Amino acid sequence: MINDMNPEDIVGEFKEVSLDLYDSISRKILYTDIETPYPDGKLIVSTTTLKGIITHVNPSFIRMSGFTEEELIGAPHSILRHADMPPAAFKDLWDTVLKGDKWQGFVKNLRKYGGFYWVKATVIPNVRQGEVVGFTSVRRKPSRTKVNECVALYPTMF
Amino acid sequence: MHDDFHAQTDAIKNDAVDLIYANSFDAAMLIRDKGFLPLVKAKGKSDEAIIAVNAENLVEDVAHLEAGTKIAYTDDPDVKMMGMIMLEPADLDASNIESIVTSTNILVAKKLLQGDADVGIFLAEAFDDLSKMIKMQLRVLVKSEITDIHHSFMIGPKLLDKREEIQKVLLEMNSCEKGKGVLSSLGFDGWETVEVDEMEFMIDLVDALST
Numbered sequence: 107m108i109n110d111m112n113p114e115d116i117v118g119e120f121k122e123v124s125l126d127l128y129d130s131i132s133r134k135i136l137y138t139d140i141e142t143p144y145p146d147g148k149l150i151v152s153t154t155t156l157k158g159i160i161t162h163v164n165p166s167f168i169r170m171s172g173f174t175e176e177e178l179i180g181a182p183h184s185i186l187r188h189a190d191m192p193p194a195a196f197k198d199l200w201d202t203v204l205k206g207d208k209w210q211g212f213v214k215n216l217r218k219y220g221g222f223y224w225v226k227a228t229v230i231p232n233v234r235q236g237e238v239v240g241f242t243s244v245r246r247k248p249s250r251t252k253v254n255e256c257v258a259l260y261p262t263m264f
Numbered sequence: 265m266h267d268d269f270h271a272q273t274d275a276i277k278n279d280a281v282d283l284i285y286a287n288s289f290d291a292a293m294l295i296r297d298k299g300f301l302p303l304v305k306a307k308g309k310s311d312e313a314i315i316a317v318n319a320e321n322l323v324e325d326v327a328h329l330e331a332g333t334k335i336a337y338t339d340d341p342d343v344k345m346m347g348m349i350m351l352e353p354a355d356l357d358a359s360n361i362e363s364i365v366t367s368t369n370i371l372v373a374k375k376l377l378q379g380d381a382d383v384g385i386f387l388a389e390a391f392d393d394l395s396k397m398i399k400m401q402l403r404v405l406v407k408s409e410i411t412d413i414h415h416s417f418m419i420g421p422k423l424l425d426k427r428e429e430i431q432k433v434l435l436e437m438n439s440c441e442k443g444k445g446v447l448s449s450l451g452f453d454g455w456e457t458v459e460v461d462e463m464e465f466m467i468d469l470v471d472a473l474s475t
């Protein structure tokens with residue numbers, strides 16, 4: 107399940123935009139300029155089904171995203187989709203992992219409260235008895251240099 | 265027991281072991297290529313890494329380290345991997361650091377104290393076990409909190425029909441005095457079961473991290 111964002115959840119002044127997500131889902135998101143720094147030494151981990159529905163999240167995922175575990179499990183991973191992320195990045199992610207390869211990239215994620223956080227993500231297919239049964243994404247702290255490069259590059263990719 | 269990581273890895277490759285306490289790197293090969301299954305892991309324990317500097321070093325944040333930094337670490341592959349990930353915020357990687365490989369965590373500490381290395385990567389548990397004297401002269405910049413990466417006791421294909429039996433013996437070790445003694449000398453107070461799914465999850469995690 108994925109709902110429009112609720113103005114009551116948002117901390118700070120926000121902008122509003124409608125995102126067209128996979129499966130003809132349209133979602134109204136509200137987003138602010140407030141960045142939550144990536145916590146040192148931690149990994150943010152989630153797993154999904156073959157269609158990108160969240161099946162597992164670790165405690166750091168819950169803390170950083172601001173959602174509860176109940177809100178996350180069963181939701182499409184695009185629940186974190188930020189308006190500043192170019193669609194081409196996610197097309198590349200899906201093309202890569204559906205081929206059975208690993209994908210790595212820098213992602214700006216949306217928090218429940220409208221703020222954002224940057225991650226360096228690696229997505230890999232979960233192969234069990236020779237079959238891909240789902241995907242795992244492991245995020246780590248990105249370098250500021252790399253984030254700044256993305257801040258300059260991503261707006262040119264729309 | 266094997267005194268270095270390469271000797272153990274070679275022994276696995278040559279099918280010379282049936283029971284093994286393996287790090288997460290070797291676990292991948294054992295499970296996926298060698299038909300091993302997990303038995304147990306140390307209860308409530310995970311493998312974590314620490315990035316430390318000489319206490320007199322002025323650096324406050326890993327992100328402020330620069331290319332050319334001299335980094336000491338042991339040849340334990342998962343600790344090195346976790347440590348290198350914690351150095352990425354400074355844009356450091358194998359291509360722009362100066363590596364100093366030692367055989368023990370104590371030697372990593374020595375390299376820092378003697379000024380031969382700027383940064384040390386430690387197995388957190390080994391860092392905690394350093395003497396007070398040494399620890400006082402070091403400063404921790406960051407400690408990993410991954411929790412999902414751990415050593416596991418594993419069993420090879422020749423013994424698979426004994427898996428449950430051996431698992432039971434290990435799980436009950438903390439209910440007798442002798443077993444308790446052995447466990448406490450290993451540094452923990454019991455084993456807990458590791459399921460195959462949990463192991464596969466860890467292997468995927470390590471796979472993602474080693475990229």
Ligand SMILES: Cc1cc2nc3c(=O)[nH]c(=O)nc-3n(C[C@H](O)[C@H](O)[C@H](O)COP(=O)(O)O)c2cc1C
Nearest residue numbers: 127128154158183184186187188196229241242243
């Ligand atoms: C394992 C996995 C993890 C993902 N993690 C994220 C994420 O953290 N943030 C995000 O915006 N999209 C993530 N995605 C991509 C989303 O599934 C989705 O493609 C993206 O948010 C764009 O939405 P759309 O495909 O509906 O257009 C992930 C996909 C997979 C398979």
